Amino acid sequence: MDIQALVNQPFVRIRIIAFVHFCLIVNALLGAYPPAYTFYNILFMVSLMWAIHSRESTDAIQSAAAINFSSFFFDLIIIFSFFYRINGWALIFGGINMVVRPISLILLHKELVDRGGDFVLVSVTTQPNNQRAQRNYQDIDGSRPTPPQSNSQQSNISNLF
Template identity: 50%
Template sequence: MADINELLGSSFVRVKLVAFVHFFFITNAMLGTWGHGAYEFYNFLFMIAMFWTIHCKESIEAAQVALVINVSSIFFDLINIIVYFDFMNGWAVAFSIINLVLRPITVILLYREFNSRGGSLQTGSVFPTTQQRTYQDIDRPTQPTPTNSQPGPNVASIF
């Protein structure tokens, strides 16, 4: 049991496990007849966010976007399963329900990943912006002024 906790403690394994599990269940759930594109759309966005999270190992925003999409997908999955239950075959229903049941577990894993990357959700805000960032003007780099040079001609007095 300690080996599983150690593996899930590693962000490298944790994010890839979440992406693989959802990829497996989403693709099997899409084998059914849905009749619309909503399920495919938000799950496609979730998979893109997961690949972004895997690619950018230090990005807080990537983990945050994947977390927000995964949390909102719980609600969307419930709506889709309830509304389109009669139109789906048993295979699609089974895998979409299993995917829905696994979402709270993967939300916890993504939240752990978000925290391990340095992110924190502050109360009252999904996207915290209270931290003041410094601005660097790259168009006009500052140059040190020489201390022992003679002042040049006044160009403004020519005009």
């Protein structure tokens, strides 16, 4: 079985990410982690399930990636803050989960690119605001062609509008 070939397949890649994180999170939660750890990891797993379900959605991948990115820092804070309260088994799997997060973030980026998106927080345009507004403006009244005028009175419903 070629791992590289599996990782490069678009719809398999996200399932691998979800499975690996699921196993690591379950083992980490065997310890006395605070409820915040459970909360953001559940959000991460839900966003991964959303990304698996919506095969064309870039929003699902961006949400999963944003939660994954912030979870790295949350994991770091929680592991250092609760180091002596968490048992060894849970601490090891929590640490492995934290180390795997950057790898899964790279894989999520590949998935996002395959779906036609990119990690852009702010879109920069070179046009001034008034030109952008004029381009997006659609003249509803001026866009209809005027019907030809005739001498005879027609009782056509389109003439009423």
